[in-house]
């Protein structure tokens with residue numbers, strides 16, 4: 001089922017999400033719905049608060065191949081954050097807005113998959129590293145807009161007024 005994506009200004013996007021205590025059928029359904037919603041919106045990642053849930057769940061598919069390969073990460077924890085990459089980011093919750101964000105290049109993400117199994121994802125840079133950090137930020141109520149430098153924030157504010 002496709003879910004409604006909340007947009008910036010909705011206070012549900014600013015909530016610190018709670019860990020998922022157990023991967024139940026309900027959680028699996030939510031993750032599957034989030035994947036459907038992400039593809040329908042042509043996004044590369046989606047976090048639970050963007051669809052109004054306060055649970056620590058992210059889904060993503062950095063589209064490194066033509067075939068769809070959606071991944072679910074429940075209670076994600078990032079570690080081994082090293083290096084630096086800088087690139088344009090947007091967000092399904094901030095339609096029409098973009099900006100350059102500095103992120104860590106190397107990321108290790110651990111958490112549970114939709115079967116409740118422990119998984120480890122390592123990324124050396126590129127879209128996957130950015131997506132993991134962008135989506136995990138959502139679980140702590142942080143939007144990419146918060147990570148822009150002051151000059152870019154000013155530009156985005158002006159663009160938003162024009163939208």
Ligand SMILES: [Zn+2]
Nearest residue numbers: 090091092093
């Ligand atoms: Zn986002």
